[in-house]
Amino acid sequence: MKLILAEKPSVSKNIADALKIKNRQDGYFEGNGYIVTWAFGHLLQLKDAKDYDEKMASWKMDNFPFIPPAFQYKVKSDPKNREYSDKGAQKQLKIIQQLMKRQDVEAIISACDYDREGQIIGDSIIYNLKTGKKVFRLLLNEWTPTEVLSGLNQLKDNRELRPLQDAGVSRQWADWLIGINLTSVATLKYQKGTGKALNIGRVLLPTLKIIYDRDKEIVDFQPENYYKLQATFSTKEEKTYTGIYTEGKEEKFRQKEYLENIQKQINHQDGMVIDKQVQKKKEYPPFLFNLSNLQGYITSKYKGWTADKVLKVAQSLYEKKYITYPRTASQALEESLIGKTAKVVELLAADLPYKEEIKFFSSKRVFDNKKVESHSAIIPTYMLPKKLSSDEEQVYEAIKNRLIMQFMPIAEYEETKITTKIQGESLKGAFITKGKVQLLEGWKKVEKIQSKDVLLPYVQLNEEVKTSKLETTEHTTKPPKEHTERTLLRVMETCGKHIGEEGELEEEDVTTILSGFSIGTPATRAETIKKLKDIGYITTNNKNLVCTELGKKVVETFPIKDLFNLQFTGRLEKALYDIEKGTFSKKDFLEIIYQFTIDSVQSIKEANDIIIQEVEYKRKEVEIIGKCPVCGHAVIEGQKGFGCSNWKNGCKFVVWKNDKFLAALKKKPTKTMVKALLKNGKASVKGLTSKKGNKFDAILSYQKNDDNDYYSWKMEFDK
DSSP states (O other): OEEEEESSHHHHHHHHHHTTOOOEETTEEEETTEEEEEOOSOSEEEOOHHHHOGGGGSOOGGGOSOOOSSOOEEEOEETTEEEEEOHHHHHHHHHHHHHHHOTTOOEEEEESOSSHHHHHHHHHHHHHSOOOSEEEEOOOSOOOHHHHHHHHTSOEEGGGGHHHHHHHHHHHHHHHHHHHHHHHHHHHHHEESSSOOOOOOTTHHHHHHHHHHHHHHHHHOOOOEEEEEEEEEEOTTOOEEEEEEEBTTBOOBSOHHHHHHHHHHHTTOOEEEEEEEEEEEEEOOOOOBOHHHHHHHHHHHSTTOOHHHHHHHHHHHHHTTSBOOSOOOOSSBOGGGHHHHHHHHHHHHTTOTTGGGOOOOOOTTTBOGGGOBSBOOBOBOSOOOSOOOHHHHHHHHHHHHHHHHTTSOOEEEEEEEEEEEETTOOOSOEEEEEEEEEEEOGGGGTTTOOOOOOOOOOOOTTOEEEEEEEEEEEEEOOOOOOEEHHHHHHHHHHTTSOOOSSSOOOHHHHHHHHTTOSSSOTTTHHHHHHHHHHTTSEEEETTEEEEOHHHHHHHHHOSOGGGGOHHHHHHHHHHHHHHHTTSSOHHHHHHHHHHHHHHHHHHHHHSOOOOOEEOOOOOOOOOEEEEOTTTOOEEEEOSSEEEETTGGGTOOOEEETTOHHHHHTTOOOOHHHHHHHHHHSOEEEEEEEOTTSOEEEEEEEEEEOSSSSOEEEEEEOOO
């Protein structure tokens, strides 16, 4: 018997289905020689500072820097109350431990995602629960039945993945050290009042700085006027075209008078076509999606999308077996996937109106091992979805279309450049006209991409044309645009090397990305942008991202400038990548982080005292629902129920929000219902649902049981 640990319940269900296991128990599946259990992502987390030392329970400047003698893990905290362990995680860990200890279990297989985080999710659970049994690793790029069965026949010894574990642990420990120490000290130094924190993070601050820098460029921008001279020419067939006066390669002029003098010299004189260049050019489809490009594409095309939402929807499609692993930096596929991809393309093409134009071939633009790192680009699997939500459909269609485009004909266009010279004048320059004509739509047909080409009339070399209009126009230089999630993701992905909104990645950019020199990883960038919004360092203006006043103050005041430096952050991410590849040691990396943390804390302590943020404490008004029928104290609403405020002294009266009796009747207790119960002893409730699905009304009362301290519901009907 082998025990498989998946990262999530949905993935364990995919594995169980592939193995044809029907027997589901509490917390696991069992059958056909396998037990399949699951985590809920991270079941364990690093201990808090106060778990190592009681004095760290209160923030005092003298307590920092704090570096634990050895990092330890605990059950993850309840998200609603961090003082307590998450009960669901606690229960699932106990189930996993019991399964690991079973005598008939001979080996354990970690089936968590094939990345840094997936590795430490599995390893932290397996090794903290302690086992002497052999541990294997299932490494998959998709969760289709074929891949699961194939993967189970090609398991790796988990010890071979030690570098990946080291990279994951190094990232986790480094972010804990920098986050805990610098957030605490910065909050003590620069904040007045309690209840919030000034968040400081290794990836957070350089990302904030990118937006700050762009905002500053816009504020500091000095607009300048420039001028163009435009002529309209008429052919013998009375077709018209326009040209811009150009000297050398310059068509923008600072002196308006200069162009006005040229305009006077020309004075409606005829022109001649002295040069005509026609070139046929090919336009290739954009590369396959990696996560950053998918996020950029969706957020710019559709309203209401964020990078974080795109990742969540893509993750859902991945777990439903419809697409391959989404957290990838690659825009190409491994060459070993040629046969599999051919079958996927054939399936996807079957119902398309232009299917005859789709011709699969082994393209180097698509299949190239040199351009793949760990995971291939995102493509659909052979499992075709039958029903998708509207969000899932938008993301799936984008991924599907991007794959289909690669095997459609290459788009072709004709590019024409006409040079028109005014006759009889010894002008330095001439009028240049450019236009494009789409000859073959090709892959653009997939997404109905409309060409914005300028159509030109047919003219011949040395043809005379009439100058029908001359105009000197005034223009103003424009400031750079505010960052969008698309442009921000591109800067993070390439560590600032490429900052254009559109276009393919240059070879240098691809090399940079695939060597790990970036800000964050594909998996964390969206989360970073979301956190910057949540903590109030940035805000959105339509689709644009801008710094808040708090964000500006953090950049201008916080003294650790390395944390704002893209190159510094890029080098740290590159070091983590090198640990993953076994070319740099975890020990050396952590030594760098330890020293950086110590030096940074000291620098903050010695910096000038400035208040960046003032926090006003507001006492939360608690609404009293009614009197407790047991002890007479106030009943108030909590997160999980309506309970007696005297609960600390032992009063057990509570109406739970997830009450099973009411849930069976498709109802939840409301504030109005509980108020009526406390005031009148009963409440009239409408819209209850019977087992057969019929709606009915009833009068409910909530009465204490005679034989214990608990309450039960009683139901009666209005006569």
